[in-house]
Amino acid sequence: MRLFPRHHALRILRRYPITDESWFGVTRRIDLVQALAPVERARLRELATLFLHAKSFTGVQGLTITDEIRISVAAQACLEILNMEADTFIGWVEIVIYPSAFRVAREIRDEGGIVHEEANALSGESWSRGPVILSWEDVRRDSFSPCPGRNVVIHEFAHKLDMLSGRANGMPPLHPDMPIMDWTTALSEAFEHLRCSVEHHYRPHINAYAATNPAEFFAVICEYFFTAPEILNMYCPEVYCQLKAYFRQDTLRYV
Numbered sequence: 625m626r627l628f629p630r631h632h633a634l635r636i637l638r639r640y641p642i643t644d645e646s647w648f649g650v651t652r653r654i655d656l657v658q659a660l661a662p663v664e665r666a667r668l669r670e671l672a673t674l675f676l677h678a679k680s681f682t683g684v685q686g687l688t689i690t691d692e693i694r695i696s697v698a699a700q701a702c703l704e705i706l707n708m709e710a711d712t713f714i715g716w717v718e719i720v721i722y723p724s725a726f727r728v729a730r731e732i733r734d735e736g737g738i739v740h741e742e743a744n745a746l747s748g749e750s751w752s753r754g755p756v757i758l759s760w761e762d763v764r765r766d767s768f769s770p771c772p773g774r775n776v777v778i779h780e781f782a783h784k785l786d787m788l789s790g791r792a793n794g795m796p797p798l799h800p801d802m803p804i805m806d807w808t809t810a811l812s813e814a815f816e817h818l819r820c821s822v823e824h825h826y827r828p829h830i831n832a833y834a835a836t837n838p839a840e841f842f843a844v845i846c847e848y849f850f851t852a853p854e855i856l857n858m859y860c861p862e863v864y865c866q867l868k869a870y871f872r873q874d875t876l877r878y879v
């Protein structure tokens with residue numbers, strides 16, 4: 625735990641614990657947490673405690689931040705770093721929560737150079753070295769009524785992992801024992817295959833949104849890795865293998 629030297633981490637865990645009532649009250653309803661072994665759940669609770677100490681939550685449009693919101697986000701974000709360093713989500717502080725999908729207006733320049741304003745409704749967004757923004761309605765649905773291949777917290781925090789290399793491009797910093805070529809080959813072949821399917825209007829095996837660009841591909845395959853590893857492993861086994869090495873977790877064993 626680099627950001628938190630062990631003695632500092634222990635002090636935070638002692639001084640700012642998540643109460644049993646709050647932790648179990650929320651996590652017993654999250655299947656992704658319940659699937660873990662008891663020792664992993666204990667580790668997750670420690671990581672979530674350190675995470676909540678380091679991050680600040682802001683509710684907007686009248687939303688009050690509750691323990692349910694804080695713990696749902698922290699538990700699922702920290703699930704991704706269960707076997708990584710506790711300070712992996714470093715370099716930024718704020719998590720902004722909207723009550724439901726939020727509209728973001730962006731200026732898009734078309735081929736003729738004309739700038740148009742486009743407004744999209746988003747369930748989440750991650751800024752490089754900036755906040756993570758989430759819709760509570762979507763977080764709540766994905767946490768407590770999960771659907772295979774969909775989890776907005778996993779998605780947005782996967783972007784944060786990706787951006788640790790400087791920018792979101794589907795290439796997070798890999799562990800020293802992971803050959804970069806194996807990662808690049810597995811992910812780019814699967815990405816091209818998906819783009820081809822989408823272009824030819826075949827029904828893709830995973831969410832077609834992953835074909836948007838390599839960064840979205842990475843975020844979406846992370847959603848599958850945690851919520852539907854059997855689908856990812858069936859259609860993209862090499863990608864499953866790479867994510868298994870990256871997260872140092874074998875999510876298939878929970879299936």
Ligand SMILES: [Zn+2]
Pocket residue numbers: 779783839840843
């Ligand atoms: Zn995304």
